[in-house]
Amino acid sequence: MTFQHIPVLYDDVMRLLDPHPGERYLDLTLGGAGHASGVAQKIGPGAKMVGFDRDPAAQAAAQQRLAPFGLDITFIQNSFEFMDNELRTHGFKDRSEGGGFDIVLADFGLSSPQIDDASRGFSFQSDAPLDMRMSQTGETAAQFIARLAPSELADILYQFGDIRQSHKLAQRITERAQAGQMLTTSQLADVSCSVLGKPKPGTPHPATRVFQAIRIAVNHEFDAIDAFLSDIPKWMRPGGRLAIISFHSGEDRRVKEALHKFQNPCTCPPKLPVCICHKQPLGHVINKKPVEASDSELANNSRARSAKLRGFIFD
Numbered sequence: 001m002t003f004q005h006i007p008v009l010y011d012d013v014m015r016l017l018d019p020h021p022g023e024r025y026l027d028l029t030l031g032g033a034g035h036a037s038g039v040a041q042k043i044g045p046g047a048k049m050v051g052f053d054r055d056p057a058a059q060a061a062a063q064q065r066l067a068p069f070g071l072d073i074t075f076i077q078n079s080f081e082f083m084d085n086e087l088r089t090h091g092f093k094d095r096s097e098g099g100g101f102d103i104v105l106a107d108f109g110l111s112s113p114q115i116d117d118a119s120r121g122f123s124f125q126s127d128a129p130l131d132m133r134m135s136q137t138g139e140t141a142a143q144f145i146a147r148l149a150p151s152e153l154a155d156i157l158y159q160f161g162d163i164r165q166s167h168k169l170a171q172r173i174t175e176r177a178q179a180g181q182m183l184t185t186s187q188l189a190d191v192s193c194s195v196l197g198k199p200k201p202g203t204p205h206p207a208t209r210v211f212q213a214i215r216i217a218v219n220h221e222f223d224a225i226d227a228f229l230s231d232i233p234k235w236m237r238p239g240g241r242l243a244i245i246s247f248h249s250g251e252d253r254r255v256k257e258a259l260h261k262f263q264n265p266c267t268c269p270p271k272l273p274v275c276i277c278h279k280q281p282l283g284h285v286i287n288k289k290p291v292e293a294s295d296s297e298l299a300n301n302s303r304a305r306s307a308k309l310r311g312f313i314f315d
């Protein structure tokens, strides 16, 4: 299967990142290298780039697509949760050591081929083993569910999927798992509908948020985002541009809060007449409100529906 992914908010991302020849580029979610190709074209041959993707299929596709641009690229097949350690292990210097990056992009979530390839187990649209591992290694979703207590699963469904009937659904899922009946995407979709109701035309399928919640947990997605947001300022050069695309509220809330803190780091109690913590702003938010897809983009790519782009420029 070829790795076809339409990059979301492409023009907005290019405007925000504003790549120039010779700039250093860090892409934390290479996917099919759609955005990365656009940046590569602008920064030009010989420019330094680092690309992360935890999925070997995405890495291979990105490597092939970027080859013609002649950049000096380091590919890292790991989660961006470990960005700081990986960059140091590969010999990169951070901002305090005179290194860092001018352009950084994180485009969270899944690439289209990960969803479209039924065997990856991310989608309830076709029946397949309940897998959901972006990295294709470690514990599958079926194994993960099988070892959880109902209360742990209920927390995941509530926190990562906003599912109100989380306790009832978790109980039903764990009972089926104990009976060896929670091994496929159809089995998870069926039990979701048995608690949350049958799919209705014109509304999202009831299993959508169940699959989202379990996928987030299996791939430790929020841990990765929290670690990346905490470490990234160390890796931004003066004048560096950071662009982040989120696809649901749990991701966007983390990004919004982190960028706000970069701009307003003061930790003094609001009643103090003057600042005594002396924490300095790291730069400024580029667009106050997140950029979202236009109607014409949505007509070509329905997966851009929930995308929100935020940006920050570092002093």
Ligand SMILES: C[S@@+](CC[C@H](N)C(=O)[O-])C[C@H]1O[C@@H](n2cnc3c(N)ncnc32)[C@H](O)[C@@H]1O
Pocket: 005, 006, 007, 008, 028, 029, 030, 031, 032, 033, 034, 035, 036, 052, 053, 054, 055, 058, 078, 079, 080, 081, 107, 108, 109, 110, 111, 112, 134, 221, 224
């Ligand atoms: C939305 S796609 C990126 C698409 C890309 N910008 C393009 O234009 O083709 C997200 C990619 O990030 C990868 N990914 C998601 N979370 C990751 C993480 N924590 N660490 C590394 N890669 C991750 C996924 O495997 C997927 O290929």
